[in-house]
Amino acid sequence: MTEEIVTIKNLSFGYPDGQQALNDINLTIYRGESVALVGPNGAGKSTLILHFNGVLRSNGHIRLLGKPIDDKNLKWVRSKVGLVFQNPDDQLFSPTVFDDVAFGPINMGYSDDEVHQAVTKALEMVGMAGFEKRSPHHLSIGEKKRIAIATVLSMSPEILVIDEPSSNLDPRGKWELIWVLESLPVTRVIVSHDLELVEALCQRVIILDRGQVAADGAAKDILADKELLAKHGLAMAEQG
Ligand SMILES: Nc1ncnc2c1ncn2[C@@H]1O[C@H](COP(=O)(O)OP(=O)(O)O)[C@@H](O)[C@H]1O
Ligand SMILES: [Mg+2]
Incomplete structure (x- = not known):
């Protein structure tokens, strides 16, 4: 049996201004x-992904490792679900890379030794070993994105959830990031418009449209279905 990491049942969500953003979502990762x-x-x-780690809440509709996400287990939830925002400047706020990557482990009460080990390992995983003393604000966008990923990997999450990883990257930066993501031994959910990145990294594709799951299946089937992709405003680049 394959273990369910995130289980979502009948999740609907409207923003306070009345905008209905999610409509009866059902899916399991x-x-x-x-x-x-x-x-x-x-x-x-x-x-949807802000619900994965309890930033947005909807009592009872989401389970993480079988447990409902609620107000009382948010710290545990945040350590298990590594959510990487689209803009790394929303994730990086410390004077040094070390401090940013150490923030989660310190908050979880790791010892000094454990914090150092976690930071070293997370930076190695994203190919950024040796950047500990650098200021995150002076890094390139590609480097910032990798450090943002390291800030959640340092807590050894059960699942990595990453919003639009290739946005604002040039082709080289994008492929460097794809290779980093490919190498990570962790369950992943990747939000992206970039079907080339999706094809390189994902075996399963979920199409969301107007707050509903419009398709959920094998990447090779969904990416080959031009009509389906076009219907939901997505297109594969022409092979040429
Ligand atoms: N903070 C917010 N307040 C009100 N409406 C929002 C907010 N964030 C997003 N929305 C609305 O919710 C819907 C879904 O937005 P979003 O989840 O950002 O979509 P996507 O990430 O697929 O582009 C959109 O109609 C958007 O305008
Ligand atoms: Mg978005």
Whole structure:
């Protein structure tokens, strides 16, 4: 049996201003999967993943490792679900890379030795060993994105959830990030418009449109279905 990491049942969500962003979402993410969440702007992708680690809440509709996410287990939830925001400047706020990557482990009460080990390992995993003393604000966008990923990997999450990883990257930066993500031994959910990145990294694709799951299946089937992709505002680049 494959273990359920995130289980979502009948999740609907409206913002306080009345905007209905999610409509009866049902999906399960299993251990070891690499899942793409795709869909047009405004589909509800970011809103959905903010529910994965309790930033947005909807009592009873989401389980993490079988436990309902609620107000009392948020710290545990945040350590198990590594959520990487689209803009790394929303994630990096310390004077040094070390402090940013150490923030989660310190908050979890790790010892000094454990903090150092966790930071070293996380930076190695994203190919940024040796950057400990640098200021995150002076790094390139590609480097910032990798440090933002390290800030959640340092807590050894059960699942990595990453919003639009290739946005604002040039092709080289994008492929460097794809290789980093590919190498990570962790269950992943990747939100992206970039079907080339999706094809390189994901075995399963979920299409979200107007707050609903419009398709959920094998990447090779969904990415080959031009009609389906076009219907939801997505297109594979022409092979040429
Ligand atoms: N903070 C917010 N307040 C009100 N409406 C929002 C907020 N964030 C997003 N929305 C709305 O919710 C819907 C889904 O948005 P979002 O989850 O950001 O979509 P996506 O990430 O797929 O582009 C959109 O209609 C968007 O305008
Ligand atoms: Mg978004």
